[in-house]
Amino acid sequence: MKIAIWGQELTAWVAAGTLAHAGNDVRIVNDSTVQDPILRMGTNILNEPGLKDLICDEFAKGRLQFTTSGGATQFDIHMLCMNPSEFDAAKQIVSKLGKFTQNKLLIINQSLFGVGCTDELQGLLKKENNQIAAFLTENIAEGEALNNMRHPKAITLGCDNPWANMMIESLLRPFTRQLDQMLIMSTREAEFAKMATTGMLALRIGYINELANLAEQLDVNIDVIRQSMGADPRIGHHYLSPGCGFGGNSFSQSIKGLADLLSEKRNSQLLDTVLRENEKQKEQCFRKLWRHYKADISGLQIAVWGASFKPGSSSLDGAPSLKVIEAIIAQGATVRIHDPEALDNIERLYGGHPQVITCKDKYEALANTDALLILTEWDEYWSPDYEALLEQMHQPVIVDGRNVLSRDLLESLGFTYYGIGR
Amino acid sequence: MSVTKTSAWKALEEHAATMRHVHLKELFQQDPNRFQTYSMRNEQLLLDFSKQRITPETQSLLKTLADTCQLDTWKSRLLSGDAINTSENRPALHTALRQPQGSELLLDGHNIVDDVQANLAHMNDIVNRIHSGQWRGYSGLPIDTIVNIGVGGSDLGPYMSCRALSDAQLASGKKLNVHFVSSMDGSQIADLLDTLLPTSTLFILSSKSFTTIDTLSNANTAREWLRNASGASDDILNRRHFIGVSANASKMTEWGIPENSQLNFWDWTGGRYSMWSAIGLPIALRIGMSRFKEMLAGAHAMDEHFRTAPFETNLPTQLGMIGVWNINFLDIHAHAILPYDGRLSHLPAYLEQLEMESDGKSVSRQGKEVDYRTCPIIWGEVGPNAQHAFYQLLHQGTESVMCDFIAPARRYHDTDNADLQQQHTLTLANCLAQSRILALGDSVLENNESAPVHMRYRGNQPSTTVLMDELTPFSFGQLISLYEHKTFVQSVIWDINPFDQWGVELGKKMATNLLKPLMKETDGADLDGSSKGLLDTIHALQEVNA
Numbered sequence: 001m002k003i004a005i006w007g008q009e010l011t012a013w014v015a016a017g018t019l020a021h022a023g024n025d026v027r028i029v030n031d032s033t034v035q036d037p038i039l040r041m042g043t044n045i046l047n048e049p050g051l052k053d054l055i056c057d058e059f060a061k062g063r064l065q066f067t068t069s070g071g072a073t074q075f076d077i078h079m080l081c082m083n084p085s086e087f088d089a090a091k092q093i094v095s096k097l098g099k100f101t102q103n104k105l106l107i108i109n110q111s112l113f114g115v116g117c118t119d120e121l122q123g124l125l126k127k128e129n130n131q132i133a134a135f136l137t138e139n140i141a142e143g144e145a146l147n148n149m150r151h152p153k154a155i156t157l158g159c160d161n162p163w164a165n166m167m168i169e170s171l172l173r174p175f176t177r178q179l180d181q182m183l184i185m186s187t188r189e190a191e192f193a194k195m196a197t198t199g200m201l202a203l204r205i206g207y208i209n210e211l212a213n214l215a216e217q218l219d220v221n222i223d224v225i226r227q228s229m230g231a232d233p234r235i236g237h238h239y240l241s242p243g244c245g246f247g248g249n250s251f252s253q254s255i256k257g258l259a260d261l262l263s264e265k266r267n268s269q270l271l272d273t274v275l276r277e278n279e280k281q282k283e284q285c286f287r288k289l290w291r292h293y294k295a296d297i298s299g300l301q302i303a304v305w306g307a308s309f310k311p312g313s314s315s316l317d318g319a320p321s322l323k324v325i326e327a328i329i330a331q332g333a334t335v336r337i338h339d340p341e342a343l344d345n346i347e348r349l350y351g352g353h354p355q356v357i358t359c360k361d362k363y364e365a366l367a368n369t370d371a372l373l374i375l376t377e378w379d380e381y382w383s384p385d386y387e388a389l390l391e392q393m394h395q396p397v398i399v400d401g402r403n404v405l406s407r408d409l410l411e412s413l414g415f416t417y418y419g420i421g422r
Numbered sequence: 423m424s425v426t427k428t429s430a431w432k433a434l435e436e437h438a439a440t441m442r443h444v445h446l447k448e449l450f451q452q453d454p455n456r457f458q459t460y461s462m463r464n465e466q467l468l469l470d471f472s473k474q475r476i477t478p479e480t481q482s483l484l485k486t487l488a489d490t491c492q493l494d495t496w497k498s499r500l501l502s503g504d505a506i507n508t509s510e511n512r513p514a515l516h517t518a519l520r521q522p523q524g525s526e527l528l529l530d531g532h533n534i535v536d537d538v539q540a541n542l543a544h545m546n547d548i549v550n551r552i553h554s555g556q557w558r559g560y561s562g563l564p565i566d567t568i569v570n571i572g573v574g575g576s577d578l579g580p581y582m583s584c585r586a587l588s589d590a591q592l593a594s595g596k597k598l599n600v601h602f603v604s605s606m607d608g609s610q611i612a613d614l615l616d617t618l619l620p621t622s623t624l625f626i627l628s629s630k631s632f633t634t635i636d637t638l639s640n641a642n643t644a645r646e647w648l649r650n651a652s653g654a655s656d657d658i659l660n661r662r663h664f665i666g667v668s669a670n671a672s673k674m675t676e677w678g679i680p681e682n683s684q685l686n687f688w689d690w691t692g693g694r695y696s697m698w699s700a701i702g703l704p705i706a707l708r709i710g711m712s713r714f715k716e717m718l719a720g721a722h723a724m725d726e727h728f729r730t731a732p733f734e735t736n737l738p739t740q741l742g743m744i745g746v747w748n749i750n751f752l753d754i755h756a757h758a759i760l761p762y763d764g765r766l767s768h769l770p771a772y773l774e775q776l777e778m779e780s781d782g783k784s785v786s787r788q789g790k791e792v793d794y795r796t797c798p799i800i801w802g803e804v805g806p807n808a809q810h811a812f813y814q815l816l817h818q819g820t821e822s823v824m825c826d827f828i829a830p831a832r833r834y835h836d837t838d839n840a841d842l843q844q845q846h847t848l849t850l851a852n853c854l855a856q857s858r859i860l861a862l863g864d865s866v867l868e869n870n871e872s873a874p875v876h877m878r879y880r881g882n883q884p885s886t887t888v889l890m891d892e893l894t895p896f897s898f899g900q901l902i903s904l905y906e907h908k909t910f911v912q913s914v915i916w917d918i919n920p921f922d923q924w925g926v927e928l929g930k931k932m933a934t935n936l937l938k939p940l941m942k943e944t945d946g947a948d949l950d951g952s953s954k955g956l957l958d959t960i961h962a963l964q965e966v967n968a
Binding site for chain 2: 280283286287288289290291294295296326327330331
């Protein structure tokens, strides 16, 4: 099939690569003068495991190419993989496509503009001519995007047109052999379901973080509590790890969209509260450091391990590290940062700042420091060389924002240890 | 020699003898262009004196009086930093607080503008840290609530200004809640603390002497509240939850405020003239430092106007001299301040202190009892509300009252809220209607004379209208500076020192003396009969409840 893909989000590149690999003739719409796919992808997307190779490969084979927005009008299948803030642009695109042809047209919208937005796009098309806008839920997580796309567990599709359903099902056939469930519903329901899922995850994280903060005050270990909770089949273990807050652009934006709807239509502050508390939680590690040093950290050297908002990504979008770095330097301390992927992004923000030092080696980041803050649970932080830590650090104080280390072990080695909820 | 013995004074008395029988409606009939003659503007303020009972002759006689009293000399002594507060042997240099960076005002050979600017820089640093969420409390959470503890000049100015400039808030300033606590009985602070979070609340302790009992007792209550909530040491609490503003650094240190949380002002800044100094910190926190500086610039513009404009068009001079005319020659002894803008609701209380504490005196600079009236009773209220309260007396009572109507011409013009714009139009209509009736009485109506006598309005109550282009930090700075200088002008004519306040001292001392008999440590036998009777009754009532 011939498919045109609109948008610059991670989803766009993942869909382009995998669909081309499955034999489709795929065009990424690109009106800019940058015609090198690698330059066009941007750092965060380039760092997605496996993606760069796949894209280069498909470009080399010619199954994947760029086209202009004018050229894209020749296609009858379009995917919108755009940022939630780009709804106006999406409307312009769809309106233009609908005006250009009287023939069949399939718009597969993967962008979460809000509940009812795909219906609005449909309104710009001639439904009677089988010009259809459908909503296909994207279920990819940064760091595992290709795998998520190739082996989905369930697919939610918002579409009530038999021809469009047939087309989308065929398009997804290469990836749906092990599919547990293909759910088909109205576009509004599919959009709502996507938001509802994200909101539920946020609530779980918000809830376990609240419990962790309470556990600290009651001198209870949250690890034990969450194991017990997770053992209950009604609850399960997913998204029950307390930590120093969640980040990520699409996750946060989608929650914000639902939070705004709840607030506007229902006067409900439920998700607003979760988001607000999450912002506070991002500074939790700083506050532990602050209290350890009796509300004065000026002149200290603080090591930070992990800057990206989650492991496997170089993205700093909404990352707790940003708030922690700001807080530390505002108090007159120096921060020494290690991250396996995100140091370039840190350099872009703080390059040349006298209080922000980036370190390619995680032990180098510890040199002469008064505390280590762990903010992202990269694999390499789970079992560090403790001797090296003790040797490098000026004060053996560890604030573990992701609960990756063992409190008992660290204390037996002479560290002062602070976790989240334990 | 008393000013009443001067020929200038006597000439005004003679002139007043005829003017007393002239009605404002006649003056307007004689000269329909009074507005053109008697209104004057500086920057964003226009003052309309045409509804004052004055003629060109009045103005010329007032000028002779001002010259006789050497107003120009006094003005330059004030602005150049002469120690004209003679009873306390110091200058009154609130104007230096708003002098721009790079200018010079030498006091004992030292440029105090440098000190002022250094202090503003320190304020700027504090404001930025709080606005950016990086001033943190004992737990590490950012401060988002400010409680200003102060009384008198350390309270009224910032309190009034924060309300007046509520529309000028910055996005970052919007997150801050700013509260004011002044009363010594503890009820205000106790109610407030119930609603606040200790982790994110910062207290500003404002006191020129840092010995004011009202402020220190509230401050101690605040610290105890933090202690109980946090379990943190006093050292941490003092560093993270208190800022001191005072002219007495050592007393701040003694209380526990660390040096870098201390903001200073100087003994040449009077309490009721201090909102331009670090005492204005709550204002800067509410509206941001750049807006605070706009307010200073507005005040400075008025200072320059006061210094340079000729008598005839000098706004503060005219406001002051026409006040003298009303008080001393037309026998008007009540003055109402009537803002037609809810944001200026605390302005009357502010001006009550400014004028009555400055000019409410009866001993001349020569130490003689004066034989003329000085500051009148000043009171006021937001105009539209006062219309339902004391305007009855203004229109039909037996007292002559002079009024200041204060209103912004533009409001809500940058919103698209037509309802609010309509409300502003209605407010202006009321402002103009009231000053018109007060001046002209029911002559503004046809067939007014056929009305029953209890429905008649005699008019002839003089008023000044202060029209602001709009209420901005700049125009607000101009407005307050205008009244400061007006107060000074009148003090010169009355030959009194407007910068001391000995009349409030004895009360403080007596209150301290009464603590012992109230706590039954002494029997109070030396008290007068009334006080003794009240004391005994209080003791009896307290015993019943115990």
